[in-house]
Amino acid sequence: MKIVMFGLKGIPFTAGVEVMVEELGSRLVKRGHDVTVLVRPHYTPRSLTEYRGMHLVHLPSIPTKNFDAISHSFLSVFKSVSLNPDVVHIHSTGNSIFSFFPRWFGIPTVVTSHGLDWQRAKWGKLARWYLKMTDFTTCIFPTATVVVSRRLQTYYHEHYGRSATYIPNGASQVNRIPPDEIKKYGLAGNDYILFASRLVPEKGCHYLLEAFQKLDTPLKLVIAGDDNTDREYIKLLKKLAPPNVIFTGFIKGKLLEELLSNAYLYVLPSEIEGLSVGLIEAMNYQNCVLVSDISENMEVIGNAGMTFKNKSVADLMEKMTYIVNNPKYVEEQRHASYQSIQSRYNWEEVADQYEQLYTSIQRSH
Known part of the structure; x- marks a missing residue:
């Protein structure tokens, strides 16, 4: 054909x-x-x-x-x-x-x-x-x-x-890989929260930055992504970011695989989605995930992960605080994420x- x-x-x-x-x-x-x-x-x-x-x-x-x-x-x-x-x-x-x-x-x-x-x-x-x-x-x-x-x-x-x-x-079969290239950002593995998506308003990165500003944690926040259509929005994000936020720009290949393999938590605070390939991939790499409670994100995570009220910085901060202070929960969710994706996608x-x-x-x- x-x-x-x-x-x-x-x-x-x-x-x-x-x-x-x-x-x-x-x-x-x-x-x-x-x-x-x-x-x-x-x-x-x-x-x-x-x-x-x-x-x-x-x-x-x-x-x-x-x-x-x-x-x-x-x-x-x-x-x-x-x-x-x-x-x-x-x-x-x-x-x-x-x-x-x-x-x-x-x-x-x-x-x-x-x-x-x-x-x-x-x-x-x-x-x-x-x-x-x-x-x-x-x-x-x-x-x-x-x-x-x-x-x-x-x-x-x-x-x-x-x-x-x-x-x-x-979702494809993937292998988690140890930190190597990400060391250039001062990352050792399991010491950062990851956002990996296009930097456009509907992906909600500004909510994440506002919540992270108020979060009491030694973890860093990695913002992996870029978008050529809205440079003003990216400038706004960088103004919101405290010193422990790392902007990597657009990444792919081994560097992206390393970031997905070694994150403590993956956050997707999007206002709208179709079906997020990025979220599927994050869960496939055995990440604990925290997502906005829009129906498309809830459809992807199934019985794994945690949700917060869409567009609510207060609820996002509350849920992040719980996850940051409960590493046992994170480890449990890693397995649940992987099983959820492999069984459905x-x-x-x-x-x-x-x-x-x-x-x-x-x-x-």
Whole structure:
């Protein structure tokens, strides 16, 4: 089967959609499928034309906040049709408006909704209106609609009366590794709290910094992440940060693996999510986790970890204080986190479900 995917920045990358495409696409290649991923050259080096068996095709875009994704997807939909695939797989709701075009040419299309993008704080009124409108096209235009969380499945059913196929993200088998590169930050292991995500307002890092300021602990706080679209927000975070906060910037590879392997606690205070790949990975690395009590985060953690009231600095500080003062609880939660993820999120099962979906829409198209 020949599959073309677009609607992401590029691979290899450590963000949610990009991780999903990399893990899914590489597994489909191993099963004998031909997978082409359309990428943006300012995220993927032009010299990289193949990765983990997937063909990478570079298409330009207008690299601004409002036009980067949509300009790339506009070119991608024409390119995808020219490649004459068996299935076109489009990622993110904002790109769903293009999914009718391959169908005109008799090509089945899948759109995966990774979250409700219009809820993100960075968008202005016009962009937010457009993204909210594409919730509707996500349900109507493609041959099949996929969602990564049960909450999204309920949302599309309640608002548009449409059934979406639930296929979550997955987790790979990983090995925890001892501290090495993180020593350059003065970290020895088990001596820091970790936040690893994009530095945008909806991820709630400002709540974490405000709570950490009031926390009586020798632990450091590591903020691992960056975002080129909101530099003012990052400046605000650095103003809020006391001296024992470490900003690593964007990281990946061994350094990220070390941070995930050796944290005392992982905190995700996000206001909105689709299904957090970062949270899944943190739990997969046997971390005790503390997350905001939004339904998407609660869906991921299951019976493991602890929650605090969304946007409440006071409740976040109270829960952090308990966890910091109870290392026995942390050790218990490490095992619970790992078991919770391994029992529910598996990339091989994700690949099975997509493979079955592609086959079924080919037959019915």
